[in-house]
Each structure stands twice: as C-alpha cells, then as structure tokens.
Amino acid sequence: MNVLKPMGVGIAATMSAAMIIAVAFPRSAKRWGLTGIQIGSIRPVGGNTDSIVSPGLDGRAESSTAAEFASGAWINSEPLTLKGLRGRVVLVEFWTFGCYNCRNTLPAVKKWDAQYRDQGLTIVGVHSPEFDNEKKIENVRREVASLGIRFPVVTDNEFETWHAYKVDAWPTIFVLDKSGHVRGKHVGEGGYAQTEQLIQKLLAEQTSPANTISGGNEAMTDKVVKTDEEWRKELSPEQYYITRQKGTEPAFTGAYWDNHEAGVYTCVACGNTVFSSDKKFDSGTGWPSFSAPIAEKSITEESDTTHGMIRTEIICKRCGAHLGHVFSDGPKPTGLRYCINSAALKFVKQ
C-alpha cells in the first residue's frame, strides 16, 4: 500500500533541519484526499521484535520501543512518559489545531478515549504546529478546551517528537502496545475501524510483569472510588464537607473567587482537570464562576432539590465530588454560570 507523502524523503534528506520544517510541511500537506494506511500485524505475546509494517516506511523498525515525548507543555494532565505508561496501550496522534484533517479525526479519537480509557488506553495528542499562532500555548489551550479534548496533549513546537517518530504529515497516529512498542501507524484521515480493532487487540494482550508499572497513571485514567473513611482521611474537613457532603463555602471566603491567574482548576479530591481560567469570569457572587467546564466529559450534572431549591449540581466525573452548581444566568455564548466552591478546586498555574 502506498503512503502519501507531501515531500520526498530524498529531497528532505539533503536539506537542513530548518529547511525541512520550512519547506516540507506546506499547507497542502494536510489536505489528504486519500489516506495512507499502515496497520501493523499483531505480534504474538512474548514474540520478538520482528518487522510489523509494510516495507518502504522509511526503513524504520516500527516494532522498536517508541521514542519518549520531548519536553513540552502538557494540557489535561501532568507530564507523562511512555515508561510511566507501560502496561497501557498508548495511542499517539500528531496533530495541530489548525489542520482540518486533524479536526476530522477528532470524533473518532475522542470516542476511543471515552470508550477505552478505563480499559487501559491512554491517548496523547502531540501538538506539532505549522503556523506561529498554533505555537502559542494559550491558543492551544483554548482550542483543546473548545474542541472538547479530554486526553493529554503535549506541545511539540520544536518538532522534536515529530522528528523522533519520523512523521511527515498531519494527522499521523501511532498505536503502541503495553510494552511501548509501535504496533501500528496510520497517516491521514480514515482507517478508523482498523485502528480501533488494533486498539482492542492490544488491550486484550497480556504483558509480562517486568513491563508493567502499576498505578503510574491510575488517577488520570480511571474512575476514583474510595470509601467515606478514606475521603475523610485524605481531605481537609472543609474539602470533605463540600465535596462529599455537598456543602457550600461562604461567599467571598474561598481561595479562587478573585483569582485572575492563567491556569487550570483540578478537582481537589482526585486531580481531574475540570475548569480553565479561559472560561472564568467575574460574577460578583463571591464564588469562582465559569461559563463552561474544560470539557463536557470532565463533569456530570445532577438535579439537586436540597434546601428547598431546584438546582443543577456539578459533580466531578472521575470521583463523584460535589463541586458546585450551574445556573442559566451566565455570559454569552453559553449563557451558563458554573458556580463552584474554591475548596473543591486546586488551581494549577500555567
């Protein structure tokens, strides 16, 4: 199967790295009318690292251990390493928010994140920008939030990770097995069924204990279920009262109602990223107020009829913590006001 490439490898090889970036990734590189698909065959458990891709892919041994992520800014998670993700299937997608082909792949990628995250899949979006406005972290954050991306995203402004994976077009997806080996690659849009089948197969594979580091990313990927006693021990009395007993802090007393710094707000109980400073506004109520959560999947809403009122309660989707309520008197365009307790949040400056 032929792979579409925007520029010949031979040409790129004769140019300097700077020229490659300048020349090899024209806007048209993203306009994949067709797709190139290379899904590796499935290596038997405990098998050796035999070649798993069709010949001609840069001559690269795709079954070798995948390169670590180069340093960049992480959105939606703490910095991750492939080593720390051993034991999980990892899907790495190279994308940039301005690329419409990348946007077209998002529904599938987000669906896999929602469907398989709890079964052991971690998706990492490596944001390798094409244009200057795509390099600005605030723009990346805004787009990640507005596109409803909940999986971790790491910026790759210097194209270090891009080059380490020998990528030459957006979007490109790699699927890594639980031992960190690249087992499949897909360039361009489409091939979703094949990629999903590969994810399912790799999730079903067993790994040897030596390759598995348990618990490394538990908090990020799984639902957090704890007993009341455990919560009581872990949280301060105020945090416990608010998150586990649906309490409300007095207005103008919390740490964040008047916080104007840029960053994200995580659930104080489990670390799930729930709100961003991008959507924070001054409501005058004395509670931190947001016009939208960072992603719909980060919270759940439930009807709350306590205290003689009908309100909609906002709950952390990962651990069930009560965060606050949402009202319909917020600013445009959502018209919503998420009224959240400072004590239910932890601010992470960015």
Ligand SMILES: [Zn+2]
């Ligand atoms: Zn939580």
